[in-house]
Amino acid sequence: MDPVDAEILQRIARFDPPPADLDERVLFAIDLGSLEAEVAHLAEETLAGSGARAAGERTRTITFDADSRSVMITVVERPDNLVRIDGWLAPGAALQVDLRQPEPAPLRTVTADATGRFVFDEVPHGLAQLLVHGDNGDARVVTPSLVL
Numbered sequence: 001m002d003p004v005d006a007e008i009l010q011r012i013a014r015f016d017p018p019p020a021d022l023d024e025r026v027l028f029a030i031d032l033g034s035l036e037a038e039v040a041h042l043a044e045e046t047l048a049g050s051g052a053r054a055a056g057e058r059t060r061t062i063t064f065d066a067d068s069r070s071v072m073i074t075v076v077e078r079p080d081n082l083v084r085i086d087g088w089l090a091p092g093a094a095l096q097v098d099l100r101q102p103e104p105a106p107l108r109t110v111t112a113d114a115t116g117r118f119v120f121d122e123v124p125h126g127l128a129q130l131l132v133h134g135d136n137g138d139a140r141v142v143t144p145s146l147v148l
Contacts (some may be wrong), residue, residue, distance in 0.1 A: 040066035042063075042144060045127055058076075069141050085123055095134070099129075126147065
């Protein structure tokens, strides 16, 4: 890198600095790098207003697709500044689903019902990732990191 390159990078940093939590995001995202898991991709995200719900409540519906399984979640803002995550697996199956958030948040684990439905409630805002375990504990699907 020569002085011209250094000057260009300094100018970019002044006008478009990286997010303050970039290091945390990168480390969180690659934490599962050595895990043998199928990585799902974001298929669709929609934002809905409050509608018939309480004033100010917002929901987001996010769908992730992988070759072996799809994961759809609805993230609902709660009045106490937490979120509720309602999720569905397709094809439906009673599988273990983990919700990962950066430390010090603990790993949360639930088991989807036979139709693939699962819920995480009282979840703090921030970076998160879902890991769906397979029938025999392997063949897992992991979602990209998302911000709740």
